[in-house]
Amino acid sequence: MNMSGWGALWPVHDFAPDPCYLTQLIEGHDDKLFKVAEAENFVKEIELDKCGQSYAVVSIIGPQSSGKSTLLNKLFDTDFKEMNAKEGRSQTTKGVWIARCAGIKPCTLVLDLEGTDGKEQGDKDDTLFERQSALFALVVSDIFLINMWCHDIGRNNAANRPLLKTIFRARMKLFTPRKITLLFVIRDITKTPFELLKRLLLTDMEEIWKDFTTSNPDSQNEAALSNFFSVEMVALSSYEREEEKFKEEVAELREKICDIARDSSGVVPALDFTYSCQKIWEKIKADEDLDVPSHKIMVATVRCEQIARKKYENLAAKKEWHQWKEDTNRSTTLEFVKWLSSQLDTCLSEYDAETTYYDEGPRSTYRNQLKENLLLRFEPALVCVLEHIGSTILEEFKHTFQKGLLNQGEYFYARASNCIEYCLSKFDQACPVADAVIETTNKHKIGARRKLQSDIVSVVTSSCEKKLKEVLSGSIEKELSGEVIKDLSWKSIRELLKNEVESTGSRLFTALTGLGIDADTREKMTERLEDYAKGVVEEKVRGEAKSVLMRMMKCFASRFMNRLYTGKDDIPTAAKSARRYSLELLSILAAIRLNEDDIDDIKEKLEAELFVSSSSSVKYDPLLIGPDIWEQIPSCRTLIGPRSCKTVWDQFMQETEIIISKALKQVRPLKLCRIFKVVGKVASAGLCLTAMLAALLGT
Structure with a gap:
């Protein structure tokens, strides 16, 4: 209180007989x-x-x-x-x-x-x-x-x-x-x-x-x-x-x-x-x-610190706070946040009232410290609320997204951005904005919102990756089974991978349009998608390499029957063409070559040492000399080495030789049609072709 003078308040005369308490x-x-x-x-x-x-x-x-x-x-x-x-x-x-x-x-x-x-x-x-x-x-x-x-x-x-x-x-x-x-x-x-x-x-x-x-x-x-x-x-x-x-x-x-x-x-x-x-x-x-410091500041420092500590202890001791701490589910509601906000307002107001006459410096310092300490103590409750809101909205998004894909298929990706925008807007509206906790809430709200956005991106990305895996696995399955009648090569596999990644990326970024993804993030997401796709292809090829003989027999049967059924070749010519195709399959499964700069001569070596020399009298086989690796391929990407290829090919030749021999003995068209059907069924079932065909051709 700043008084310009005491005259108005201090009577000059007529002293009252109050004791002076010397x-x-x-x-x-x-x-x-x-x-x-x-x-x-x-x-x-x-x-x-x-x-x-x-x-x-x-x-x-x-x-x-x-x-x-x-x-x-x-x-x-x-x-x-x-x-x-x-x-x-x-x-x-x-x-x-x-x-x-x-x-x-x-x-x-x-x-x-x-x-x-x-x-x-x-x-x-x-x-x-x-x-x-x-x-x-x-x-x-x-x-x-x-x-x-x-x-x-x-x-x-x-x-x-x-x-x-x-x-x-x-x-x-x-x-x-x-x-x-x-x-x-x-x-x-x-x-x-x-x-x-x-x-x-x-x-x-x-x-x-x-x-x-x-x-x-x-x-x-x-x-x-x-x-x-x-x-x-x-x-x-x-x-x-x-x-x-x-x-x-x-x-x-x-x-x-x-x-x-x-x-x-x-x-x-x-x-x-x-x-x-x-x-x-x-x-x-x-x-x-x-x-x-001045005595005024010195006193204010001590007193304000004492008052702030007392206010902190009083609020921290309230039963509502301990009830929340004892709640094992921690399903904090917005009502609790509103209660907390009102308590903080009251606490700070009481502090202000009790420190009115103290120096503004210490008074303000300890007020800020009191507020900071209270918010720090109650921070877990606020974080819990935000996490609960975020997880609830994420589950709603998952349900809506999956339902949209089920009803509208891939067309839903074009509308997914509206769904994402709605969920994020709903999160913003659901977050507590009480005055006393707004600073801390906003700080954690940013983190919780980012997490929700990241989780939504993960859901959409996971859906796109799942679809990408289905497409790649199915396409490679057709390629390796001979259902796609064209020359097999890693170049075609790489083109398939590239096209599917571009298509999947387009769907993904269409769905995430409203999130404002910058160019750098977009590039990183595309790189992760490419890495994922390569992983899918590699996993698929490794699995196929483990059953390479069965895959070669299926490819042989498919090509052999197709050429005979269409009347393009006689039996020996059809058999040779089908074997060459199976050899190409073996060269593909011999090693992983997903990089554009991968250079190798596996196919040429296999053709020279297995396909061409199989009909000659040369007994010397270079594939059986040296380690079971390919010179131009790292060991980590080698699936079937040279000696293993030789072993597989010898067994393949024995199996197919029986089929070809039996087929040559039976030249009747109707009989051949029956052979083709049985061979196809046997190949698709993974059974022993030699035994089945021998039984059929012997009737």
Whole structure:
């Protein structure tokens, strides 16, 4: 609360008989202890914690026996112990005392400090406590009264010049200063004109400030005195010689104090006044050579941290949260998220209310930390909700997609993008957007949405791959079975693979149109599709290679019957053509050659060493010499080596020789038709062709 002055709230007359609760705040000299229990009791008795920032602190320093306590008692109706002039001048106030100004609203606290230059310290150098207590009062006060004799103006020690210079330096070093009022009270005014005295004092203050700033490179040497202090002066007559006039002047001084503006920007809440004073005194006693934060920030840091921790613990202990943790299914609903959001809002609002009067820096820092800690703790619940929403929508998409393919076939891929767009839109609408959790929810929503999109892409891709596998496997099956009447080669297989990948990719990217897939991602997906297709072909060919003899016999039977049935060739010519086709099949299954740059002479070697030499008298067989590998083919892609090919071919020749021999004995067309049908059935059933044909031709 920033008050331009206290006049409107602080009645000048008619003090109420409220007790001032005089309390010693700091012990003097040897111990220098801050009396925590007494200070806390003082705050409790005057109910200071109810004042917020609407309170003020006035303090006074000056030479011993200069009438400081008397002045305060007359000004604020307090009961500080006064010196008894009849008993002689001696130390009356020891340490630092505090009292409440009676009858004043808002609450005003006044500090009475032990006087300077006292003889009681004897030979001890006790100026340290003078400096410490004066600095303490300077830091905590809104108005700092400097009580001095009129005849001491212009002097050095008596006018407190060294003390002021010292506490200015320490204040700038240890604390972040706020602007306060320095009010010089000139006691026992003489005939010297007041304006002259005022000019002398102002000159002294400017010199002290200049001397301080120029001698301390760490200070704000370009800042003016007026940036940190408002300097005011007032003169009072002698209390002993002119008591009535003194009282009238004190009343005027009281009104002057009421009109002084107060800077509340650096004031801690009244609740923490005791704690703040204690920490300030500890810093002053330690005299740490550090750029520590201001006492306001120091108190705010501790208090805001405590409040934030309490709020966090209270919300984390609520039964609704523990019920969710005990739920093994973790089927968190949006109702839970709404509850969590409202609790977070309430928690942060309560924190804001309880930290209203603290410095904005620590207040904001711990608020953000509180929010971050709460969201971090409740993050699993939010993630669980998003995952549940995503998985539910994914299942709906799978059902819709499969149903669409079943009813519309491949034509559904053109409409699948609309289905995907609908599902993602439904996810966005279903996600919680409560204010308190929106940041964390949005962060995880992005991840959950990406996962849902990735899962949808996987579903569509898997469907396309399944269709691609069916087409490739079926086509290769026809190629290797001889149902497709054309020359077999790896080139034709590669062309088949390329065409099917392009066709499948077209369907896939048509379905994923609405996802905005960029060129790089599209290229990577195409590469993965190609790799998958190659894997399908390789797997199919490896499987066929394991039953190569049966596959060759089926191909032979298919080609042999076709050429005889159509009347293109006689039996020997048809047999030779069918055997050549089977040899091509053997060369294809001998090794995998899916790369465009694969070069080999397997077919040529097999034709030269198996097909051509089979009718010659050459007994030397190069295929049986050396390792069972092909020179131009890696071992990992070799399926049937040269020696294995020789073994298979010899068995194949024996089997087909029986068929050809029996066929030559039976030349009747009708008989041959029966042979063709039986051979076809036997070949398709994978049975022993030799035995079946021998039985048939022998009838």
